Amino acid sequence: MLVYDTTLTSRLLLGTSRYPSPAVLMEAVKSSGTDVVTVSLRRESSGERSGQGFFSIIRSLGVRVLPNTAGCHSVKEAVTTAHMAREVFDTRWIKLEVIGDRTTLQPDVFGLVEAAKILCEDGFQVFPYTTEDLVVADRLLDAGCRVLMPWGAPIGSGQGLNNVVGLRAMRARFPEVPLIVDAGIGVPSHAARALELGMDGVLINTAVARAGDPVGMARAFADAVKAGRAAFVAQPMLPSDVAIPSTPELGLAHLV
Amino acid sequence: MKITLNGVEREIAESRLEQALRELGYCDGPIATAVNGQFVPKKQRLEIALNEGDRIEVVAPMQGG
Numbered sequence: 249m250l251v252y253d254t255t256l257t258s259r260l261l262l263g264t265s266r267y268p269s270p271a272v273l274m275e276a277v278k279s280s281g282t283d284v285v286t287v288s289l290r291r292e293s294s295g296e297r298s299g300q301g302f303f304s305i306i307r308s309l310g311v312r313v314l315p316n317t318a319g320c321h322s323v324k325e326a327v328t329t330a331h332m333a334r335e336v337f338d339t340r341w342i343k344l345e346v347i348g349d350r351t352t353l354q355p356d357v358f359g360l361v362e363a364a365k366i367l368c369e370d371g372f373q374v375f376p377y378t379t380e381d382l383v384v385a386d387r388l389l390d391a392g393c394r395v396l397m398p399w400g401a402p403i404g405s406g407q408g409l410n411n412v413v414g415l416r417a418m419r420a421r422f423p424e425v426p427l428i429v430d431a432g433i434g435v436p437s438h439a440a441r442a443l444e445l446g447m448d449g450v451l452i453n454t455a456v457a458r459a460g461d462p463v464g465m466a467r468a469f470a471d472a473v474k475a476g477r478a479a480f481v482a483q484p485m486l487p488s489d490v491a492i493p494s495t496p497e498l499g500l501a502h503l504v
Numbered sequence: 505m506k507i508t509l510n511g512v513e514r515e516i517a518e519s520r521l522e523q524a525l526r527e528l529g530y531c532d533g534p535i536a537t538a539v540n541g542q543f544v545p546k547k548q549r550l551e552i553a554l555n556e557g558d559r560i561e562v563v564a565p566m567q568g569g
Contacts, residue, residue: 288568294529299564
């Protein structure tokens, strides 16, 4: 999968939050085979240096980091956070979140487009967390985004793909744009479904981190993503409203 | 001079951001800073003069989804 100028060998991106321990996080990242983990920025207490410890762990894994602007509710907050992230993580990548609703954590797509335009013009490579709305997607591409990250369901909900028709329409409208489902995936079959639809990748966090065995679940997601992609490439059959016998009726013995 | 550091009021003697950060206990490390909501790049911390009541934000890498 090619995102901006970078080729990724895995179509599974992994979040680093909510794991039972740093050791489990590290093992889960390795088990997932991912090239990319998401990270954030939060207030650092003087003398505590917890951020430095976390960053050392991430760097030891040898994966790319995709900083997010999670928790930002305004364009200004998101843009400022992106600038801070570029300095700390030394990357032009930013997973742009501008949250519009505190309950569903639905993106504020108006603020998202505005922030994306500012950041793209400033040299960032923006990964926008968006909905499946085609008009918003168009605006994000006009702003300079070269990847789109539509939600599957509300963040952390584990509901899966709430609008398969919408995602399919997005795939059809933007055949050349990498589409990575960003939120709401709960189990590996949801991820496989996303890839079967032609999505280019998925970003998973809670479904792995809050599993009984995060390391095993990371491996299961890796397998699901590979299976889903292989199925898409192999071109799935078209569904039918009526039954079609798989065994030929021609030559059936007359036994009445 | 009274400033607010990450939402907590603090008293500092230094008036430049770089020195104030050291006074407040931040050594070298992966941190980013903002003053009154404006990002201050690392290379500008020496030049930024703080004023009474300024709001300083110091952030560092953290887990994220």
